[in-house]
Amino acid sequence: xxxxxxxxxxxxxxxxxxxxxxxRDFSEGDTEFLRTxxxxxxxxxxxxxxxxxxxxxxxxxxxxxxxxLDYVIFVTNAEDRITDWxxxxxxxxxxxxxxxxxxxxxxxxxxxxxxxxVDEDEIETARREGTAPNRRWHLRKDTTRxxxxxxxxxxxxxxxxxxxxxxxxxxxSERRKTDExxxxxxxxxxxxxxxxxxxxxxxxxxxxxxxxxxxYDHTFGRPAAQMQGRGWEEIVLPEDLDQHxxxxxxxxxxxxxxSRDARAxxxxxxxxxxxxxxxxxxxxxxxxxxHRLQRGHHRGxxxxx
Amino acid sequence: xxxCFSYALVSVSDPGIVGSQRLTMRERSSETYTMRLGKPVITxxxxxxxxxxxxxxxxxxxxxxx
Numbered sequence: 001x002x003x004x005x006x007x008x009x010x011x012x013x014x015x016x017x018x019x020x021x022x023x024r025d026f027s028e029g030d031t032e033f034l035r036t037x038x039x040x041x042x043x044x045x046x047x048x049x050x051x052x053x054x055x056x057x058x059x060x061x062x063x064x065x066x067x068x069l070d071y072v073i074f075v076t077n078a079e080d081r082i083t084d085w086x087x088x089x090x091x092x093x094x095x096x097x098x099x100x101x102x103x104x105x106x107x108x109x110x111x112x113x114x115x116x117x118v119d120e121d122e123i124e125t126a127r128r129e130g131t132a133p134n135r136r137w138h139l140r141k142d143t144t145r146x147x148x149x150x151x152x153x154x155x156x157x158x159x160x161x162x163x164x165x166x167x168x169x170x171x172x173s174e175r176r177k178t179d180e181x182x183x184x185x186x187x188x189x190x191x192x193x194x195x196x197x198x199x200x201x202x203x204x205x206x207x208x209x210x211x212x213x214x215x216y217d218h219t220f221g222r223p224a225a226q227m228q229g230r231g232w233e234e235i236v237l238p239e240d241l242d243q244h245x246x247x248x249x250x251x252x253x254x255x256x257x258x259s260r261d262a263r264a265x266x267x268x269x270x271x272x273x274x275x276x277x278x279x280x281x282x283x284x285x286x287x288x289x290x291h292r293l294q295r296g297h298h299r300g301x302x303x304x305x
Numbered sequence: 306x307x308x309c310f311s312y313a314l315v316s317v318s319d320p321g322i323v324g325s326q327r328l329t330m331r332e333r334s335s336e337t338y339t340m341r342l343g344k345p346v347i348t349x350x351x352x353x354x355x356x357x358x359x360x361x362x363x364x365x366x367x368x369x370x371x
Contacts, residue, residue, distance in 0.1 A: 001371055002339035002346045012340055019368040023350035031345050 001026045003038040007046045016041060070170060072148060075155070076105045077164040080123055092148075092171045094141035105167070108138045110145065126152040127162050134169055147176040190214075201227060207252055326362060333357045335371065347371070 003016045016038045018030075065073050065086040072092045075084040081104055085097040093108055100107060106119035113119060113136065125132035132152045137145045150169020157163035193200045193213035201212040212227035220235055227235075236244045330337050338357045339346040348354050351369050 002335055004339055004343055015336055015339055017371060020370040021367045022370065024370040025349055026347045031347070035345055
């Protein structure tokens, strides 16, 4: 007798087959027995398959989180206590799983952030929005700090309630320090150029202005930011522009000192500026330009330095 | 629906077919017939059977009824 086996939901799986080497009349009882057996088999087979798939998924998950050593990954419960602490978290924060499981996740927040309730706010945002960004300095076991760029994600239980949170992030301390050093360096450069009694700007390899110091604000009554690109075309008098541009190109291409007068529009025509430029290092191909306003030739009211 | 069958019989004379013998659903076998019907199918004696063909490997086992 052949009896079909169906999985829950009615999907055909296979047959339960009982054969005989003698001709045989299968009875109603035989049929009923095998039918019952096949009905029981379907869900059992389904559970076995599910268990195998679950096991394979867990194995993949384990492989991923245990090998992602550059990523902080850990899980907290509804009370925000750590339940799973993976090797990446241990590598970055220095705490072992044994040390932190059961501890509140605020353990890795800096004292300042804890005092400002940043830990509670973050979880509250994640509960409300589903996720919350997590970009700040955190505390290591050895009390040094590590900048984490990551997110907090709410984990929902079968009842739909928030059952905990998943935190994933990357240690970007080095990048952060480089960025901060660069910002400081830029600020220092700006302060230096702003304190020099001269108009100073820097161009890129194409001759487009990428930086202008604050004296442009004072001298020409326009924000230095407007100098970016070809802003000087707005400042130099139209009749002087061709000559000015040619002189600039000549000096720019020669990477040489250049001195040329051009009249600026500042407060009406006639303000005269002597233009001096010097190419910077050939490799960076930038062209800092010093623009010194000649007070003696200057007919309009001079503001600034 | 499954596109073919693998045999998992345990009391056949040739255990080599377990896990390796495959019947595609295109064949006119009692297996495909049963799956399409979706109900228990009884064959009392193969010589009297005309609803489907009996695969050679099954005949070789001496099976005549199922």
